[in-house]
Amino acid sequence: MQFNLDTTTGLSIRSYSPGQLRLGEQEFTSPVILTSTQLIITDWAAPVIDELQLDDLRPALNEQPELILLGTGEQHRFPPARMIAEILRQGIGFECMNTRAACRTFNVLVSEGRQVAAALIV
Numbered sequence: 001m002q003f004n005l006d007t008t009t010g011l012s013i014r015s016y017s018p019g020q021l022r023l024g025e026q027e028f029t030s031p032v033i034l035t036s037t038q039l040i041i042t043d044w045a046a047p048v049i050d051e052l053q054l055d056d057l058r059p060a061l062n063e064q065p066e067l068i069l070l071g072t073g074e075q076h077r078f079p080p081a082r083m084i085a086e087i088l089r090q091g092i093g094f095e096c097m098n099t100r101a102a103c104r105t106f107n108v109l110v111s112e113g114r115q116v117a118a119a120l121i122v
Contacts, residue, residue, distance in 0.1 A: 106118045
């Protein structure tokens with residue numbers, strides 16, 4: 001999937017295909033965590049989604065975003081409800097979707113000037 005050029009400030013995901021994510025001129029083949037303004041982790045040791053814990057998303061949480069997007073790879077899968085509830089209790093929104101949808105959503109939110117973080121399984 002190819003994305004259109006975006007002239008807004010902040011990071012934008014240029015393209016995504018299973019196993020590869022392009023952010024600007026950089027390509028990533030492992031999971032990443034990023035915010036609307038910075039790339040936080042380029043080799044995120046993402047656990048199996050069913051076993052995801054709050055500490056796995058700590059780098060994103062530390063940035064105090066309005067919303068965290070979780071891209072779960074090619075398939076949409078849900079993390080433990082307990083973890084989602086803990087994030088929501090902190091006043092941070094949380095959405096999970098397949099990574100292709102998370103990339104599109106991330107770009108839209110960044111273009112709106114929103115403070116968003118994304119944890120993306122490539």
